[in-house]
Structure formats: C-alpha cells, structure tokens
Amino acid sequence: MHDFNYLRPKSLADAVAAFKNAGDGRYLAGGQTMIPVMKQRLASPSDVIDLSQVPELKGIAVNGGIVAIGAMTSHAEVAASKDVQAAIPALADLASGIGDPHVRNRGTIGGSIANNDPAADYPAAVVGLNATVVTDRRRIAAADFFTGMFGTALEEGELVTRVEFPTPEAAAYEKFLHPASRFALVGVFVARTKSGVRAAVTGAGPCVFRETVLEQALTRTFAANAVKNIDIDASNLNSDIHGSAEYRAHLVGVLAARAVAKAR
Amino acid sequence: MPRISLTVNGKPVAHEVEARTLLVQYLRETLKLTGTHVGCDTSQCGACVVHVDGRAVKSCTMLAVQADGARVTTIEGLAPAGKLHPMQQAFHENHGLQCGFCTPGMVMASVALVQGNPDPTDAQVRHGLEGNLCRCTGYQNIVKAVLAGAKAMRT
Ligand SMILES: Cc1cc2nc3c(=O)[nH]c(=O)nc-3n(C[C@H](O)[C@H](O)[C@H](O)COP(=O)(O)OP(=O)(O)OC[C@H]3O[C@@H](n4cnc5c(N)ncnc54)[C@H](O)[C@@H]3O)c2cc1C
Numbered sequence: 001m002h003d004f005n006y007l008r009p010k011s012l013a014d015a016v017a018a019f020k021n022a023g024d025g026r027y028l029a030g031g032q033t034m035i036p037v038m039k040q041r042l043a044s045p046s047d048v049i050d051l052s053q054v055p056e057l058k059g060i061a062v063n064g065g066i067v068a069i070g071a072m073t074s075h076a077e078v079a080a081s082k083d084v085q086a087a088i089p090a091l092a093d094l095a096s097g098i099g100d101p102h103v104r105n106r107g108t109i110g111g112s113i114a115n116n117d118p119a120a121d122y123p124a125a126v127v128g129l130n131a132t133v134v135t136d137r138r139r140i141a142a143a144d145f146f147t148g149m150f151g152t153a154l155e156e157g158e159l160v161t162r163v164e165f166p167t168p169e170a171a172a173y174e175k176f177l178h179p180a181s182r183f184a185l186v187g188v189f190v191a192r193t194k195s196g197v198r199a200a201v202t203g204a205g206p207c208v209f210r211e212t213v214l215e216q217a218l219t220r221t222f223a224a225n226a227v228k229n230i231d232i233d234a235s236n237l238n239s240d241i242h243g244s245a246e247y248r249a250h251l252v253g254v255l256a257a258r259a260v261a262k263a264r
Numbered sequence: 265m266p267r268i269s270l271t272v273n274g275k276p277v278a279h280e281v282e283a284r285t286l287l288v289q290y291l292r293e294t295l296k297l298t299g300t301h302v303g304c305d306t307s308q309c310g311a312c313v314v315h316v317d318g319r320a321v322k323s324c325t326m327l328a329v330q331a332d333g334a335r336v337t338t339i340e341g342l343a344p345a346g347k348l349h350p351m352q353q354a355f356h357e358n359h360g361l362q363c364g365f366c367t368p369g370m371v372m373a374s375v376a377l378v379q380g381n382p383d384p385t386d387a388q389v390r391h392g393l394e395g396n397l398c399r400c401t402g403y404q405n406i407v408k409a410v411l412a413g414a415k416a417m418r419t
C-alpha cells in the first residue's frame with residue numbers, strides 16, 4: 001500500500017471540504033473494501049478521509065413509516081437494531097448475512113452502496129424497497145442511484161449521508177452464498193408495498209436490477225408457487241466459473257420463491 | 265507521521281506510525297505481539313482477528329490510525345501470563361487445533377461470539393466462525409471446543 005495523508009474530519013462540512021482540498025482524495029468508511037483495494041494498489045489516493053468521527057453519518061431513526069440509516073452504520077448495528085427488526089425485518093436479516101461477523105463489525109451501508117459491487121447485498125434492499133439515498137447535496141431515488149457495474153450516480157466528492165427506506169407491508173431477502181466469499185452468487189429481495197410488488201436481483205447481472213417478470217407474477221399472486229418455476233431471461237446475466245447465466249437465471253426463481261415464502 | 269495512542273491488552277501505548285500501517289503490522293512489528301497471525305492478508309481467513317472496543321475485527325483490514333483512542337485486546341491479553349482463558353483451555357482439551365496457525369484468530373472470534381451469545385447452538389457457532397478458515401481440523405473439533413468454551417465461560 002502506498003502511503004497517504006490521513007484525515008479525520010469531525011463534521012460533514014469538514015469531510016466534504018477535505019475532499020475538495022485533496023489532490024486525489026478518497027473517503028474511508030469501514031475499509032472492508034477500500035483497504036484491500038489499496039493493498040493491491042488498485043487505488044493509491046493522496047488523501048484518505050476517515051468518516052468515523054462525522055456525527056451526521058451516524059444513527060438509525062424510524063419516523064412516519066421511514067427507516068433512516070446513517071451512512072456509517074455498520075452491518076452488525078443494522079442486524080442488531082430492534083427498531084430495524086421491528087420495522088423492516090428483511091433489512092436486519094439481510095445485514096446479518098453480509099460476509100462474516102468481523103466484516104459486519106466494520107463494513108457500513110454507505111460504503112457498500114457507494115461501492116456497488118455487482119454481488120453486494122444492500123443494493124438489492126435499496127432497489128427492492130425503493131429507498132432514497134441522501135447525500136451532502138441532494139436526494140437520489142434508488143432507480144437512479146446504481147448505474148452499472150461498480151457505478152453509481154455519485155458525483156466527485158459527493159458523500160452519502162443516509163439511506164431512507166420506506167416500510168413495506170411484507171418483504172424478505174434470500175441469497176445463494178458464494179461458498180468462499182459469502183457474497184451473493186444470486187440474491188433476490190422481494191417486497192409488497194402500498195405502491196405494488198417489487199423484486200430486485202443482485203449477483204446475477206453486472207448490476208442490481210428489477211426483474212419485471214417476477215414482479216408481474218407476484219402482483220397476480222404473492223405466493224411462492226407463482227414464481228417457483230418461472231422463466232427468467234438469462235441473456236444479460238453473468239457467466240463465470242461459479243455458475244452459468246442459465247444457472248443464475250434458475251436461481252432467481254428459486255430464491256424469489258423462498259423469499260416470498262418467508263416474507264413478513 | 266500521525267501519532268496514535270491506544271490501550272493494548274490493558275496497557276496504554278503511543279507511537280508515530282506511517283498512515284498506511286495496518287493494525288496487525290503495528291501489533292506484530294512495533295509492539296512485538298506476534299500471537300496475532302497473518303494468514304492471507306486479503307481479508308478472508310480471520311487469523312488476524314483481535315478485539316477493538318470489544319468487537320472482533322480483522323486487524324489486517326484496519327489501519328493502525330483507525331485504532332487511535334481504542335481499546336485493543338489480542339490473544340496475549342486474553343488471560344494473565346501463564347494462565348489460559350476458558351476458551352483457550354477448551355481448544356486444548358477438545359483438539360480444536362492441529363498446526364495452530366488459525367488458532368489465535370479462532371479463539372478471539374469465539375470469545376467475541378460467546379460474549380454476544382453466551383449459549384450458542386452448533387449452527388450459531390458455525391455461522392459465527394464464517395470469517396475464520398482452518399486448513400487442518402475440518403472444523404468439527406473447533407465447534408466442539410467453542411461449545412465447551414461457552415459452557416466454561418458461563419460458569
Ligand atoms: C471477506 C469479506 C466478505 C464480504 N462479504 C460481503 C457480502 O457477503 N455481501 C456484501 O454485500 N458485501 C460483502 N463484503 C463487502 C463489505 O460489505 C464492505 O463493508 C462494503 O462493500 C464496503 O463498505 P465499507 O464501509 O467497508 O466501505 P469502504 O471500504 O471504506 O469504502 C468503499 C468505497 O465506498 C466509498 N465510500 C464509503 N463511504 C462512503 C460514503 N458515505 N459516501 C460516499 N462514498 C463512500 C469509499 O471511498 C470507497 O470507494 C465483504 C467484504 C469482505 C472483506
């Protein structure tokens with residue numbers, strides 16, 4: 001890893017200013033992606049801006065049907081939060097299955113969605129629940145946030161401050177674990193909401209996406225049988241040594257059925 | 265160079281470190297606490313697990329500067345010198361190790377697991393050790409050891 005200036009701002013304004021003043025700045029959240037990436041010298045920022053002391057990025061608040069989670073909230077905190085468990089059990093459940101306990105103790109929701117790994121879990125919840133990503137400068141709808149493989153709508157230096165999840169009527173997440181990394185080989189998030197049924201798929205393609213075939217079937221009947229043997233188009237899905245596109249397409253239906261069966 | 269001060273195994277320490285220094289490097293190379301191992305250096309294996317403010321973390325995936333002000337416990341700090349922590353004793357008695365390379369991380373992960381869940385099931389132990397790899401034991405006796413260690417920690 002190349003050396004860098006280490007900065008630990010104490011406010012949101014200072015964090016954003018630190019980025020502006022840096023030659024090649026990068027924010028550091030839990031470091032569970034950033035540190036491995038810097039070790040491999042895939043990133044060699046001049047300035048690393050540690051977000052751990054920024055109070056505006058902390059905390060979980062449930063208010064008027066919205067669960068707002070601060071960007072620096074760890075996966076372990078979301079998993080253990082009584083408020084999240086009560087309002088959106090599917091979200092606490094998803095967080096409890098990310099990586100392993102040590103990764104969950106450090107990794108954060110803000111870092112996960114800013115990174116947008118094609119096999120990450122949180123993007124499925126953000127899209128599946130139609131959440132809003134709040135930044136230091138604007139509000140971004142889930143549909144506009146994830147733009148492609150490791151791509152997001154975030155501008156240079158734009159800082160995610162929190163994610164606002166509307167409470168669904170029922171929801172669940174199911175993933176098929178990559179046997180080594182615990183990332184999602186395929187993950188499906190289903191939600192029955194006031195404005196309709198949503199189904200988001202991660203791991204299967206280059207970026208999280210809504211699967212309209214699932215959504216149409218589940219709108220007709222929100223039951224496992226409605227999607228168990230459903231035909232999913234494999235043409236845009238990933239093929240690699242872990243599974244072919246057809247295998248992933250099949251998993252989408254299987255996992256959707258399991259998710260619907262446990263949705264609450 | 266940034267200056268950090270923290271508490272390691274109950275003792276206050278302070279040093280100037282390069283910003284890029286990993287917590288595990290600081291522990292092993294500066295403090296000479298070589299009980300914490302580096303198995304992979306790619307965040308996968310858990311041999312480097314220590315407790316930071318009571319939580320298990322991979323010390324190869326944390327910067328020393330991020331531990332500024334924190335309370336760190338390593339395998340050396342788990343029990344007084346010459347004594348074994350009940351979890352270490354349980355690994356010893358249940359053949360929870362062969363070569364021993366993964367063991368410091370396994371023990372630290374197991375202690376954190378039991379602190380959060382004093383009476384775990386077999387399945388909860390396996391889920392709780394997903395971040396720790398062992399090339400020798402086949403895990404069977406590790407799980408046995410953790411269940412025995414949990415019981416010993418309860419009494
Ligand atoms: C062994 C292992 C297993 C894992 N398994 C899984 C898994 O099963 N599922 C899963 O989803 N993930 C998994 N992860 C990834 C993990 O969830 C990471 O924590 C996450 O991807 C990144 O979050 P972080 O807080 O560590 O961010 P960092 O690594 O600190 O940062 C990641 C990126 O996001 C940027 N960033 C961070 N915070 C913000 C912010 N608030 N605003 C703007 N940009 C920001 C950083 O600049 C950086 O580019 C795993 C990681 C490891 C090491």
Ligand code: FES
Pocket residue numbers: 301302303304305306307308309310311312313322323324325
């Ligand atoms: S050395 Fe840290 S996870 Fe392997």
Ligand code: FES
Pocket residue numbers: 360361362363364365366367397398399400401
């Ligand atoms: S005892 Fe050898 S790696 Fe676990």
